[in-house]
Amino acid sequence: MITSRHEDDALVIAGQRFDSRLLTGTGKFSDWRTMADAILASGSGLVTVALRRVDLGDPADSMMSHLSPSAYRILPNTSGARDAGEAVRIARLARAAGGFDWIKLEVTPEPNYMLPDPVETLKAAEMLVKDGFTVLPYINADPMLARRLEEAGCATVMPLGAPIGTSRGLRTRDQIGIIIEQSFVPVVVDAGLGLPSHAAEAMEMGADACLVNTAIAIADDPVRMARAFAAGVRAGREAFLAGHGGTSRLAQPSSPESGHVRGD
Amino acid sequence: MKVVINSQTVEVPAGSTIESILAGRGIALDHTAVERNGEILDPTMYGSAVSEGDEIVVVRFVGGG
Numbered sequence: 001m002i003t004s005r006h007e008d009d010a011l012v013i014a015g016q017r018f019d020s021r022l023l024t025g026t027g028k029f030s031d032w033r034t035m036a037d038a039i040l041a042s043g044s045g046l047v048t049v050a051l052r053r054v055d056l057g058d059p060a061d062s063m064m065s066h067l068s069p070s071a072y073r074i075l076p077n078t079s080g081a082r083d084a085g086e087a088v089r090i091a092r093l094a095r096a097a098g099g100f101d102w103i104k105l106e107v108t109p110e111p112n113y114m115l116p117d118p119v120e121t122l123k124a125a126e127m128l129v130k131d132g133f134t135v136l137p138y139i140n141a142d143p144m145l146a147r148r149l150e151e152a153g154c155a156t157v158m159p160l161g162a163p164i165g166t167s168r169g170l171r172t173r174d175q176i177g178i179i180i181e182q183s184f185v186p187v188v189v190d191a192g193l194g195l196p197s198h199a200a201e202a203m204e205m206g207a208d209a210c211l212v213n214t215a216i217a218i219a220d221d222p223v224r225m226a227r228a229f230a231a232g233v234r235a236g237r238e239a240f241l242a243g244h245g246g247t248s249r250l251a252q253p254s255s256p257e258s259g260h261v262r263g264d
Numbered sequence: 265m266k267v268v269i270n271s272q273t274v275e276v277p278a279g280s281t282i283e284s285i286l287a288g289r290g291i292a293l294d295h296t297a298v299e300r301n302g303e304i305l306d307p308t309m310y311g312s313a314v315s316e317g318d319e320i321v322v323v324r325f326v327g328g329g
Contacts, residue, residue: 048329056272064294093299
């Protein structure tokens with residue numbers, strides 16, 4: 001049997017293998033059932049959740065009973081953190097609440113664009129790594145920051161394509177290219193991916209994975225969109241592994257240039 | 265006795281525990297974490313009595329990206 005050298009193409013983060021290179025989130029779905037079905041349709045092995053105070057006046061149904069931690073790993077985020085101290089507090093509470101020691105670190109003090117604070121993110125990452133967490137930091141597409149976070153012991157770097165929830169695609173393409181070129185940990189493009197073609201583009205460039213939440217959750221048919229993103233990620237990955245043949249300014253005929261029917 | 269839970273001041277009977285307070289409000293304890301006066305509580309402490317003025321924070325997981 002002919003086997004591809006890339007047949008075993010698992011994503012490996014901190015020694016853990018994932019068959020899918022699509023990570024998904026649990027926010028903004030219209031109902032739990034749709035969320036659960038979309039996650040399964042995505043094939044994702046790593047699924048983000050947030051931590052919030054319980055509303056005493058409305059202690060609604062807990063989301064966790066609708067998730068399947070046996071089918072995928074739960075990745076709490078530190079959303080809402082405005083500085084390193086708040087991020088560390090949220091991470092420790094998430095570990096206490098669910099025993100989860102992987103954390104998606106996000107520190108976004110500015111409300112309009114929710115761009116991550118690089119100084120506080122690095123500070124929090126250092127504290128969390130020291131505290132035994134496996135840290136996956138959400139960052140702007142800054143190659144130097146990515147390097148510093150890698151040196152601090154982070155398991156991945158997760159540069160944004162565009163601000164959270166904007167669906168504007170790979171606006172940071174060139175910078176993400178540098179991060180991919182230089183990184184020794186998996187590069188997960190997170191935030192701003194609005195269409196499967198955006199995810200495919202990131203994967204074609206050599207990103208290791210993509211994280212998508214809003215674009216799936218707010219689609220008219222989230223389950224179908226989850227499948228579409230899974231296909232986009234797979235297509236992009238396959239194209240990256242296949243090796244792009246390059247571009248040319250002038251036309252390059254794909255049919256023979258001799259033996260024409262006209263006789264020359 | 266007054267305690268503060270998630271920034272709300274509430275009256276609870278003397279001898280109340282985290283467990284009894286949350287159960288009385290219909291809040292399940294699975295996948296929940298509790299801070300008392302800034303310290304994360306080990307679940308084995310949920311049965312111990314709270315004190316007047318304690319500041320309690322109860323959190324759990326919600327959808328997020």
